[in-house]
Amino acid sequence: MDNEEETPEQMMDEIYANGGGDDKRYRLVVNGEQLDVEAYAALYSGRTKIVRLLFIADHCGNPMMRSETLRMAYDEIKKREDTQLFREVVQKIDGTLGPAYGMDSAWIDSVERRAEQKKDKLENELNAYRTNLIKESIRMGFNDFGDFYYAHGALGDAFKSYIRTRDYCTTAKHIIHMCLNAILVSIEMGQFSHVTSYVSKAELTPEALEPVTVAKLRCAAGLAYLEVKKYKLAARKFLEVGPELGNNYTEVIAPQDVATYGGLCALASFDRTELKNKVIDNSNFKNFLELVPEVRELINDFYSSHYASCLDYLGNLKANLLLDIHLHDHVETLYNEIRHKALIQYTHPFVSVDLRMMANAFKTSVAGLEKELEALITNNQIQARIDSHNKILYARHADQRNVTFQRVLQTGSEFDRDVRAMLLRANIIKYDFHQKQSRKI
Numbered sequence: 001m002d003n004e005e006e007t008p009e010q011m012m013d014e015i016y017a018n019g020g021g022d023d024k025r026y027r028l029v030v031n032g033e034q035l036d037v038e039a040y041a042a043l044y045s046g047r048t049k050i051v052r053l054l055f056i057a058d059h060c061g062n063p064m065m066r067s068e069t070l071r072m073a074y075d076e077i078k079k080r081e082d083t084q085l086f087r088e089v090v091q092k093i094d095g096t097l098g099p100a101y102g103m104d105s106a107w108i109d110s111v112e113r114r115a116e117q118k119k120d121k122l123e124n125e126l127n128a129y130r131t132n133l134i135k136e137s138i139r140m141g142f143n144d145f146g147d148f149y150y151a152h153g154a155l156g157d158a159f160k161s162y163i164r165t166r167d168y169c170t171t172a173k174h175i176i177h178m179c180l181n182a183i184l185v186s187i188e189m190g191q192f193s194h195v196t197s198y199v200s201k202a203e204l205t206p207e208a209l210e211p212v213t214v215a216k217l218r219c220a221a222g223l224a225y226l227e228v229k230k231y232k233l234a235a236r237k238f239l240e241v242g243p244e245l246g247n248n249y250t251e252v253i254a255p256q257d258v259a260t261y262g263g264l265c266a267l268a269s270f271d272r273t274e275l276k277n278k279v280i281d282n283s284n285f286k287n288f289l290e291l292v293p294e295v296r297e298l299i300n301d302f303y304s305s306h307y308a309s310c311l312d313y314l315g316n317l318k319a320n321l322l323l324d325i326h327l328h329d330h331v332e333t334l335y336n337e338i339r340h341k342a343l344i345q346y347t348h349p350f351v352s353v354d355l356r357m358m359a360n361a362f363k364t365s366v367a368g369l370e371k372e373l374e375a376l377i378t379n380n381q382i383q384a385r386i387d388s389h390n391k392i393l394y395a396r397h398a399d400q401r402n403v404t405f406q407r408v409l410q411t412g413s414e415f416d417r418d419v420r421a422m423l424l425r426a427n428i429i430k431y432d433f434h435q436k437q438s439r440k441i
Contacts, residue, residue: 035060035320037068041076046251047150047188048325050076050085055325057092067097074101081115082153083108115152122148139168146181159185159194172208175201180213183220187252192224199224215245219253223326226261229333232269238262239278243287259288261327263295267302268337272345275303307342307361314338343372344382347393355391366391 037056041049053073057066070093077086090103126141146161162181169175179202186194199221202209209217222237241258266279279285279299289296294313301310314335321331339362346361347353359369373393376382384395427433 035065035323037065037072041069041072043254043256044250047082047153048251050080050082050089051188052325054089054092056323059323059328071097071101078104078107081111081151083111084153115148118148135168135170139165139170139174142168143177143181146185150185155185155189159189172205175205176208176213180216183217184252187220187223190227192227195220195224211242211244212246212248215242216249216252219245219249219258222258222261223253226265226326226330229330231265231330231334231337235262235265235269236278239266239282239285241284241288243284255288256291257324257326259285259292259295260321260324263289263292263299264321264327264334264338267299268334268341272303275299302338302342305345307346308363310342311339311363340372340376340381343376347373347382347384347395351395353393355386355393358393 035056037053040056041053044052050073053069053076057069057073060066060069070089073089074086074093074097077089086108087103090101093101095102122141122145126138126145129137129141142161142165146158146165149155149158149161159182162178162185165178166175169178179198182198183195183202186192186198199217202213202217218237218241222234222241225231225234225237238258239262241262245255245258247255262285263279266275270278280303286296289299294317298310298313298317301307301313318331318335322328343362346358355366355369355373359366362369364372370386370388373382373384373386377384377386384393386393
């Protein structure tokens with residue numbers, strides 16, 4: 001334990017008070033059934049706004065919420081040019097929202113006709129640029145093609161077009177622009193290995209990186225690490241995001257997501273010292289946490305050993321987190337890691353713990369708690385043994401007397417060996433003894 005942390009007595013007092021279930025200081029009123037979809041969608045822009053709405057519609061399990069998200073997705077797509085995504089939304093609606101939200105063939109034909117005309121125009125312009133061999137014009141031509149394909153949902157073609165601008169980049173800013181476009185499309189396609197690659201490529205030109213660009217790259221890297229379950233690395237990246245991010249990357253991530261992703265990954269992977277220094281005392285990250293008070297209080301409760309309140313926050317947040325397009329696959333793993341860390345942190349200061357009181361603090365049964373503790377003891381994460389009859393956990397503290405004797409004996413043996421080696425070397429030098437190399441026949 002650090003010096004600034006609570007003493008065992010203080011922690012015990014907090015745990016007793018918390019375990020009684022009377023701590024009502026922090027209570028969430030938001031749950032999955034009450035998610036304000038309109039407010040949530042307003043946090044995002046571009047294609048991700050539509051994709052997130054469709055994800056909620058597929059996973060919410062609430063007919064009213066599903067209808068609302070599909071209606072919003074339909075209206076949003078009609079402002080854009082992605083006819084394939086439009087067809088998918090209409091198929092999902094399946095006539096449940098009335099004739100106003102059906103297949104608009106006239107709109108589809110109009111959009112696709114304009115798309116063909118624009119594509120022909122872009123091809124003619126690009127061919128002219130290639131004939132004139134003007135690198136900047138060719139770069140912009142491929143970039144325009146990338147924007148065109150991205151707007152129409154052809155993400156693979158958009159990625160190829162953006163990448164082809166690399167050979168025509170003449171400045172560091174051009175390279176960064178290419179990397180950001182490649183990262184955006186890669187996130188949409190779920191190709192996070194590409195995200196990591198192009199984040200690294202962009203970071204090779206630090207002299208051209210503006211603060212807002214640095215913040216975007218850290219968000220993208222955090223998402224890539226989150227996807228491959230490297231939660232500690234993900235937490236570090238999200239915690240390094242500067243306030244310059246603001247609402248400048250809403251086509252990928254909202255500031256509220258930075259707080260949620262970073263906070264949960266930190267809780268699951270940081271020790272108490274790191275949690276204090278890198279999260280709670282991090283002035284930049286505090287700005288993000290202020291946007292999501294539930295996560296802020298969750299982190300503070302965990303650090304302060306207010307486990308009942310901490311678990312309440314986790315329970316109330318879970319339904320919403322399961323509707324997050326990037327976090328949903330990791331919720332169970334993160335929650336288990338956080339709970340295990342809480343159990344370890346609870347038992348650490350004490351020689352013995354009453355399992356009944358501990359079960360009350362963690363809102364579980366004594367039998368269920370025993371199984372959790374058994375798994376942690378088996379994995380050597382808690383040094384303890386369980387008295388199942390009396391329902392008490394006893395810490396296994398090392399025999400300091402025996403350890404000291406063993407260390408003294410080991411030190412003596414090493415000293416004796418070193419002295420013998422020095423005496424042998426001194427005698428060899430004194431008598432000029434050396435072995436002659438045998439001749440090879």
